[in-house]
Amino acid sequence: MALPPPDPQFVLRGTSAAVHTxxxxxxxxxxxxxxxxxxxxxxxxxxxxLKTHRVxxxxxxHGRKSVYCVExxxxxxxxxxxxxxxxxxxxDLAEGRMSLTDSVFTEHVGFCRCSLLKVAQGRWLMAMAxxxxxxxxxxxxPSKMSVCTLKPEVGAKxxxxxCLKLWQLNCDSQPVLLAGYEDxxxxxxxxxxxxxxxxxICHQEPVMSLDFDVEKAKGISGxxxxxxxxxSLNEQQNLQVYKTHELVNxxxxxxxxxxxxxxxxxxxxxxxxxxFGWKKLKPLAVLDYHTATVHCVxxxxxSNPRERLLAAGSKDQRISVWSIYAET
Amino acid sequence: VCFILGGLDCxxxxxxxxxxxxxxxxxxxxxxxxxxxxLTDLTKSDCIWQRICWRLVECVPDRxxxxxxxxxxxxxxxxxxxxxxxGNLVVKNKKAQFxxxxxxxxLQYGHTTAVLQNLLGYLSLDSLRRSLLLRVLQELLETWSxxxxxxxxxxxxxxxxxxxxxxxxxxxxxxxxxxxxxxxxTSMMEGVKCHLDSSLPQLRxxxxxxxxxxxxxxxxxxxxxKFEYEEDDETRxxxxxLVRTPPFCVPSLPDKREKAHAALPLVPESNExxxxxxxxxxxxxxxxxxxxxDDLTPYDMSExxxxxxxxxxxxxxxxxxxxxxxxxxxxxxxxxVKALESLVRKNPAATREVEYVELAKILLHLEEKxxxxxxxxLRQRAQVAVLSTDPIPVAKYLTSQFYSLNYxxxxxxxxxxxxxxxxxxxxxPKFHGKTKHSGAQKPCVQLLPGSDxxxxxxxxxxxxxxxxTRRFDMGRSHxxxxxxxNEFNSVAGHFFFPLIQHFDRPLTTxxxxxxxxxxxxxxxxxxxxxxxxxxxxxxxxxxxxALLEFVWALRFHTDxxxxxxxxxxxxxxxxxxxxxxxxxxxxxxxxxxQSWLGDxxxxxxxxxxxxxxxxxxxxxxxxxxxxxAVP
Numbered sequence: 005m006a007l008p009p010p011d012p013q014f015v016l017r018g019t020s021a022a023v024h025t026x027x028x029x030x031x032x033x034x035x036x037x038x039x040x041x042x043x044x045x046x047x048x049x050x051x052x053x054l055k056t057h058r059v060x061x062x063x064x065x066h067g068r069k070s071v072y073c074v075e076x077x078x079x080x081x082x083x084x085x086x087x088x089x090x091x092x093x094x095x096d097l098a099e100g101r102m103s104l105t106d107s108v109f110t111e112h113v114g115f116c117r118c119s120l121l122k123v124a125q126g127r128w129l130m131a132m133a134x135x136x137x138x139x140x141x142x143x144x145x146p147s148k149m150s151v152c153t154l155k156p157e158v159g160a161k162x163x164x165x166x167c168l169k170l171w172q173l174n175c176d177s178q179p180v181l182l183a184g185y186e187d188x189x190x191x192x193x194x195x196x197x198x199x200x201x202x203x204x205i206c207h208q209e210p211v212m213s214l215d216f217d218v219e220k221a222k223g224i225s226g227x228x229x230x231x232x233x234x235x236s237l238n239e240q241q242n243l244q245v246y247k248t249h250e251l252v253n254x255x256x257x258x259x260x261x262x263x264x265x266x267x268x269x270x271x272x273x274x275x276x277x278x279x280f281g282w283k284k285l286k287p288l289a290v291l292d293y294h295t296a297t298v299h300c301v302x303x304x305x306x307s308n309p310r311e312r313l314l315a316a317g318s319k320d321q322r323i324s325v326w327s328i329y330a331e332t
Numbered sequence: 333v334c335f336i337l338g339g340l341d342c343x344x345x346x347x348x349x350x351x352x353x354x355x356x357x358x359x360x361x362x363x364x365x366x367x368x369x370x371l372t373d374l375t376k377s378d379c380i381w382q383r384i385c386w387r388l389v390e391c392v393p394d395r396x397x398x399x400x401x402x403x404x405x406x407x408x409x410x411x412x413x414x415x416x417x418x419g420n421l422v423v424k425n426k427k428a429q430f431x432x433x434x435x436x437x438x439l440q441y442g443h444t445t446a447v448l449q450n451l452l453g454y455l456s457l458d459s460l461r462r463s464l465l466l467r468v469l470q471e472l473l474e475t476w477s478x479x480x481x482x483x484x485x486x487x488x489x490x491x492x493x494x495x496x497x498x499x500x501x502x503x504x505x506x507x508x509x510x511x512x513x514x515x516x517x518t519s520m521m522e523g524v525k526c527h528l529d530s531s532l533p534q535l536r537x538x539x540x541x542x543x544x545x546x547x548x549x550x551x552x553x554x555x556x557x558k559f560e561y562e563e564d565d566e567t568r569x570x571x572x573x574l575v576r577t578p579p580f581c582v583p584s585l586p587d588k589r590e591k592a593h594a595a596l597p598l599v600p601e602s603n604e605x606x607x608x609x610x611x612x613x614x615x616x617x618x619x620x621x622x623x624x625x626d627d628l629t630p631y632d633m634s635e636x637x638x639x640x641x642x643x644x645x646x647x648x649x650x651x652x653x654x655x656x657x658x659x660x661x662x663x664x665x666x667x668x669v670k671a672l673e674s675l676v677r678k679n680p681a682a683t684r685e686v687e688y689v690e691l692a693k694i695l696l697h698l699e700e701k702x703x704x705x706x707x708x709x710l711r712q713r714a715q716v717a718v719l720s721t722d723p724i725p726v727a728k729y730l731t732s733q734f735y736s737l738n739y740x741x742x743x744x745x746x747x748x749x750x751x752x753x754x755x756x757x758x759x760x761p762k763f764h765g766k767t768k769h770s771g772a773q774k775p776c777v778q779l780l781p782g783s784d785x786x787x788x789x790x791x792x793x794x795x796x797x798x799x800x801t802r803r804f805d806m807g808r809s810h811x812x813x814x815x816x817x818n819e820f821n822s823v824a825g826h827f828f829f830p831l832i833q834h835f836d837r838p839l840t841t842x843x844x845x846x847x848x849x850x851x852x853x854x855x856x857x858x859x860x861x862x863x864x865x866x867x868x869x870x871x872x873x874x875x876x877x878a879l880l881e882f883v884w885a886l887r888f889h890t891d892x893x894x895x896x897x898x899x900x901x902x903x904x905x906x907x908x909x910x911x912x913x914x915x916x917x918x919x920x921x922x923x924x925x926q927s928w929l930g931d932x933x934x935x936x937x938x939x940x941x942x943x944x945x946x947x948x949x950x951x952x953x954x955x956x957x958x959x960x961a962v963p
Contacts, residue, residue: 006632253639267628274639281628289631329628 009289012324013313014057021046022296023317024072025117028304029080030054030311038306039080040315042323043071049085051097052323054313065093065104073117077128077145084130086110086118092132094146108148111135114164120145121170121179129195131168131181140165140183142195152198154181156191160203163187167213169223170195184211184225190235192243204243206233213259215268217282222246224285226256226270234285249285251278255297262303262312267329269314271298277316279328289328296320345391352396360403368407368417375416386419389428397427398435405436406443411453423460433468438475441492445573448496456503466508469500470515476542477523483890486937487534491566494542498573501549513550520546531850531893534566541567545574643671647691650675654694662702669698669710676717688722689729696733696743712750719754723823727751731830737841744842744851748858751827759820759865818868825871828862831855832882849891856886856897864904873917876909880921887928892938899932899944906951911958926952 021044030038038054047068051061066087073086081098090113094106116133123129127144134141134153142151156162163186172179180201181193188207191200207227216223221237232249255273261282262268270278277291277298296319304313314326354363374381392400401421408414422429436443436451455465475481476493509516520543527539540559547557561567641663644650653661653668676691695715700707719726733739734747835844835855844852863879866872883898902925906914914922929952932945 006630009631009633252636276636286628287630287633288628290633290636292635 009291010326010328012291012293013327014325015293016040016042016052016057016323016325017321018059019044019046019048019050019321019323021048022299022319022321023323024070024299025074026300026302026315026317026323027074027076028302028306028313028315029076030313031305031307032080036080038304040304040323040325041074041076041083042317043074043085043087044321045070047071047087047089049074049083054325061097061102063095063102065095065107066091072115075118075120077120078122084118084120086132088113088115092118092130106146106148108132108143110141114166116165116167119168119170119181121172123172123179129170129179131170131183131195133165133168137164138162138185140168140181140193142170142181152195154183154193154195154198154200156200161187162189162191163210166211167225169214169216171216171218173218182214182216182223184214186210188227190214190223190225190243192237192241201241202237202243204235204245206235206245207231212256215259215261217261217265219265224259224261224268226259228255228273230254232256232259232270232285247285249280257298258300260301260303262314263305264309269301269303269316271301271316273297275318277301277314277324277326279314291316291324291326291328293324294318294320294322348388348391349393351388352392352400355399355403356396360399361407364403364407368404371417372409372413382416382419385417386421389418389421390424394425394427397425398431401428401431402436405432405451405454406447408450411450411457414450414454415457418454420458420460422455422464429464433464434471437468437472437493437496441486441489443492445495445569448492448499449573452496452499452503462508465500465503466512469497469504470512472497472500473516473519473523477519477526479522479526479529482523482526482530482535482539484937486939487532488939490535490538494538494570495573497542498545498570501545502574504549509549516546516550520550531853531891537561537567538570541570545571548574641667643667643675645675647675647679651691651694654698665701666704669704669707669714672714673710673717676714676721680721688718689725692718692726692729696730696747712746712753715746715750716753716757719750720757720819723754723758723819724826727754727823727826728830731827734831735834735837735839735842737839739842741848741851745854748831748854751831752858752861755820755824755827755862755865758823759818820865821869821871824862824866824869824875828859828866828871828875829878831862832859832878835882836885849889849894852886852889853891853893853897856894856901860897860900860904863901863908867908872909873913876905876914877917879905880918880925884921884925892936892941895932895936895938895941896944899929899941899948902929902948903944903951906948906955911955914955915959922952 019042023042023044025043027041028039029041032038037060039060040052040054042050042052044050047064047066047070049063049065049071050059051063052058053060063083063085065085067089069088071085071087073084075084076082077084077094081096083095083097084092085095086092090110092108092110093104094108096103096105110132112133112135114133118130118132121129121131126146128146129151130143130145131140132143133139136155138156140154142154143149144151165183165185167184169182170179171182179195181195182190183193184190184206187205188209188211189203189205190211191204192202193200206225207229209228211225211227214223214225222234223237224232224234226232230251230253232251233245234247234249235243236246237243251272253272253274253276256270257273258271260269265282267288268280268282270280272278275292275294275296275298277293278287279289279291280287294316298316298318300317302315304311304315306312310330312327312330314328315323316326317323351363351367354360371381371385375385389400389404401418404417405414408417418428422432432451432455436447452465452468455461455468472493476490476497482490524539524543527535527543530536530539540561544557544559551557643664644653650668650672653664692715695711695718698711704710719730730747730751734744835852838844838846842848842851844855859879859882863872863875866875879901883901886894886898889895889898909918926949929945929948933942933949936942936945
């Protein structure tokens with residue numbers, strides 16, 4: 005007899021706007037407070053204290069335009085946020101400061117979240133959708149120099165890039181980018197050479213979100229239709245469809261694989277969060293708490309596995325935090 | 333005048349005379365049936381025989397020329413054969429020219445497509461004759477684009493002319509099209525306008541197909557005219573005429589162009605590198621690794637079902653949702669529209685609480701907010717439900733709106749459709765949810781104990797009805813199996829009389845007797861159906877008299893769709909009003925009607941009208957016989 009799904013461990017209220025993005029920063033040693041960063045539709049970035057469950061700080065840097073991506077760069081003191089005001093902002097939060105150190109003006113008017121990759125100490129690569137409709141630009145941070153621009157071939161009607169993931173197999177290998185596009189295809193780009201290595205049509209509708217497991221060379225993508233697509237990368241750097249999974253209701257906003265590569269979570273338009281086992285995509289749980297579409301899911305990076313959490317942000321302005329499958 | 337034939341001198345003119353005389357007496361088929369195949373063979377390679385043949389036809393006296401030429405055109409097996417047999421007869425002989433270019437194309441319309449192909453192919457095969465081809469095309473286009481021809485000539489003739497135009501177009505060369513491009517364009521524009529104005533769907537389609545084909549020919553680069561219509565056998569046949577190339581002929585250009593246009597959508601879109609590879613099947617048996625997922629026990633997911641937005645349960649809530657301006661609640665709006673019909677039907681007693689007229693008003697003005705499948709049908713069914721639940725006030729509202737300002741033609745026709753569907757439902761309660769064009773039978777046999785006798789009974793009754801009833805363009809109405817009070821009885825008048833009242837009063841935006849004859853046609857058909865459904869009601873006689881006057885006033889209308897409607901009104905009248913009442917109240921008017929029907933049957937250009945008139949006359953005969961049978 006299967007157990008009923010668990011309730012959220014706690015719920016964070018107070019953003020007063022739909023929550024579009026979440027990012028944990030809990031890896032620090034004991035005196036450090038575990039934090040959760042959230043970006044909302046009203047342009048605020050809230051820094052939640054996970055001990056007190058209250059907002060510690062609220063950052064206002066995007067001119068009240070919706071923030072749809074937050075990431076930390078290394079430590080919790082350096083924050084990157086991306087908003088609908090076409091800017092990417094870099095923040096310095098050390099010692100209680102809230103200063104905006106730098107910003108990058110992308111000309112992107114869509115919703116494509118940028119992707120960060122640390123390539124060396126203090127040096128990052130950031131992939132973001134550029135002003136030109138189908139292009140992805142790779143910048144180096146903090147220097148903001150453009151490394152390359154990834155342009156699809158003329159006539160390959162991919163549409164806008166919808167989601168990006170930069171990764172590299174190990175520290176010495178070349179960085180590669182996986183990009184999901186509006187026409188439903190996922191393209192693997194070689195960043196240094198600036199050309200596409202492989203393209204795979206995964207969906208009939210735009211790819212809403214994707215995530216990739218570097219060790220297993222397997223990735224998963226979700227779209228506005230009812231199908232989740234799992235694909236793999238073979239030795240020749242070619243993408244192949246591995247499996248598809250049909251959902252009960254159509255529409256996925258976000259997918260994320262947990263750091264231990266055992267489970268993954270999807271955020272659905274049907275207000276539900278679904279948990280699957282990553283190995284075989286076995287459905288494990290359906291978490292039904294929110295009353296509007298769930299925009300984002302994120303796993304925490306706690307060093308102690310038992311404390312691991314899953315957070316989900318939704319249009320109903322709440323962030324639900326769950327502890328699920330934390331024992332394994 | 334004679335020439336050498338194997339050393340023999342001979343004169344052909346005698347043979348021509350004989351041929352001509354035989355043909356003109358009507359024996360074309362017999363004599364040409366023998367002659368033509370022989371000549372075909374003989375003239376295949378032998379020039380002398382060709383010239384003999386030409387001489388033969390040329391010598392036929394003028395008064396018999398028509399019969400001979402007709403016979404040849406019909407009997408030849410192909411355009412090239414005809415060319416060999418007749419040579420340049422049409423150029424040399426005035427009578428032959430008249431027959432081929434005018435009579436067979438414009439004045440007659442009974443010939444088959446093959447004959448048309450022969451004729452026009454023949455004209456295109458020789459440079460001397462090509463000028464005739466162009467002239468023919470011009471005249472055909474003139475007829476095609478003349479509005480009076482479209483309005484008054486029979487459909488079959490218009491089909492014939494359209495075919496001829498298409499075949500001509502298929503024979504034209506680039507240079508020729510260039511030279512008459514402007515005229516083609518002008519005729520096309522005018523012709524399309526007249527055709528689209530017509531009330532008969534077949535004519536509209538004909539116009540669309542021909543216009544598309546002309547546009548295809550004159551616009552070789554750039555966008556071509558494209559209409560949306562349902563393809564059927566006729567349109568496909570017409571389109572195939574455009575593509576056919578005559579054998580041995582240079583103008584294979586039009587053909588190539590056809591192929592080029594067809595090939596465009598097949599251009600492959602995919603990138604070389606992309607591939608929708610077949611999924612690599614996860615070979616689960618060979619997976620030797622211990623599945624560590626096994627430790628993760630799934631939770632109970634039985635609650636995970638498809639997300640359904642709940643529709644409101646009360647009609648008042650529905651009204652609020654439909655009139656509310658909150659754009660975010662589109663899901664709720666959709667769910668409401670889908671659920672409305674069943675809600676209305678479930679609570680017939682809610683007349684006290686809810687103003688059905690208000691709901692009817694909302695539905696009449698309801699526009700599609702989101703893209704739901706079958707929105708029109710959902711809306712119509714809800715309207716029918718509303719009307720049948722509270723007929724009298726809602727009918728009053730709808731009929732008054734029919735004649736009000738500022739409604740579109742589509743809305744007025746929707747009102748008529750809703751009235752008819754609701755009337756059908758009220759007069760025959762088993763009719764729930766039957767749409768206008770469904771052909772399937774509604775199964776209500778289960779009410780009788782399921783024995784074979786019920787099916788026979790039904791079959792007998794159906795046949796009896798079939799012999800007396802005419803088919804409307806709606807589903808068949810069938811006899812009730814269980815008796816129930818006829819709910820249409822009390823409201824029939826409310827549906828009928830307001831509609832018939834104001835038809836001759838024009839408004840600024842709506843003139844039934846003027847431009848809006850399409851709506852007039854629909855109104856007349858609606859009245860016919862209402863009349864038919866009013867059988868056994870109390871008001872039927874009054875309705876019959878009013879209808880008869882109405883028909884009398886409009887009997888000479890120029891639109892054939894309207895005339896068809898008027899004739900079906902008469903049919904319904906004869907079927908619905910009890911015979912005694914007909915005789916008592918309407919005898920003289922009916923006699924006048926009978927003479928009018930006779931006129932229509934003989935002289936009306938439209939085939940359907942003639943048929944309907946005949947049917948009415950037969951019904952009248954039946955009535956008379958019934959009366960005589962009664963002692």
